[in-house]
Amino acid sequence: MIAPTPDSSPVLQLEHVSRRRGGRPAVRELDLSLAGGQVLGLLGVNGAGKSTTLSMIAGALRPDGGTIRLDSRDFAEYPELARQRLGWLPERAPLWPELTSSEHLDAHGRLRGLRGTALRQARERIIERLELQPLLRRLAGALSQGQRQRLGLACALLHEPALLVLDEPGNALDPVQTATLRTLIREQAAAGTAVILSTHLLAEVIAVCSRVAILHEGVLHHDGPVAADDHATLERRFFDIAMAGGAQAA
Numbered sequence: 001m002i003a004p005t006p007d008s009s010p011v012l013q014l015e016h017v018s019r020r021r022g023g024r025p026a027v028r029e030l031d032l033s034l035a036g037g038q039v040l041g042l043l044g045v046n047g048a049g050k051s052t053t054l055s056m057i058a059g060a061l062r063p064d065g066g067t068i069r070l071d072s073r074d075f076a077e078y079p080e081l082a083r084q085r086l087g088w089l090p091e092r093a094p095l096w097p098e099l100t101s102s103e104h105l106d107a108h109g110r111l112r113g114l115r116g117t118a119l120r121q122a123r124e125r126i127i128e129r130l131e132l133q134p135l136l137r138r139l140a141g142a143l144s145q146g147q148r149q150r151l152g153l154a155c156a157l158l159h160e161p162a163l164l165v166l167d168e169p170g171n172a173l174d175p176v177q178t179a180t181l182r183t184l185i186r187e188q189a190a191a192g193t194a195v196i197l198s199t200h201l202l203a204e205v206i207a208v209c210s211r212v213a214i215l216h217e218g219v220l221h222h223d224g225p226v227a228a229d230d231h232a233t234l235e236r237r238f239f240d241i242a243m244a245g246g247a248q249a250a
């Protein structure tokens with residue numbers, strides 16, 4: 001087991017991270033760092049590079065250049081870090097349709113190295129927290145999109161990760177589920193988890209994020225606290241960057 005990072009170091013650091021997709025740059029020379037307890041909203045229009053960035057952070061895509069550090073350790077040298085320290089919910093929760101929700105929790109727990117009592121306790125905690133009891137015996141293939149999202153989130157949180165990566169988590173949720181998700185993100189952050197989420201919803205950023213980073217055409221154009229941004233200011237900044245191609249707003 002790799003020891004966790006000391007409290008003072010950032011949980012996540014990206015330095016000059018780049019990645020090409022389909023022959024074109026999707027993310028360019030990205031620098032970001034994130035400490036425990038922070039919630040960073042990665043904002044950008046369609047195709048800005050949000051999912052590519054999060055997939056690299058989650059270890060599912062390799063950067064073409066640059067370094068990603070989790071707990072001050074280079075991801076490329078310690079690929080097992082992702083399994084132990086990171087929880088990831090991609091845009092579409094990756095579920096096996098023929099397995100029940102309960103089997104998903106077991107499979108994810110084992111994948112993260114949880115066994116016996118530790119696995120049982122982790123399951124009980126997350127089932128209660130995300131109110132999964134009614135879904136446990138149901139096949140993932142028979143769940144609604146919002147329920148799939150909830151199960152995916154449970155799988156991502158089961159092992160109490162130091163870094164939670166959420167790709168457009170608000171999509172497909174009804175207003176009640178949206179409120180529940182926001183509470184859960186705030187609680188995770190209060191417990192010291194670093195959270196990074198991508199979205200194109202300004203309201204989501206205002207509601208849960210302590211920081212916002214704006215990506216456009218793979219380039220980071222803004223990184224600052226959300227408390228300083230009311231909705232109108234953030235909206236203006238977002239549109240300035242999107243409409244000017246980032247050139248004037250950087």
Ligand SMILES: Nc1ncnc2c1ncn2[C@@H]1O[C@H](COP(=O)(O)OP(=O)(O)OP(=O)(O)O)[C@@H](O)[C@H]1O
Pocket residue numbers: 021022025026044045046047048049050051052053200
């Ligand atoms: N599988 C792929 N093959 C080729 N190009 C891709 C692939 N996935 C993404 N891209 C390209 O990479 C760039 C960044 O895409 P990405 O999905 O990271 O953006 P995004 O900000 O997450 O967009 P959205 O909000 O629409 O999900 C885009 O130009 C996109 O067309």
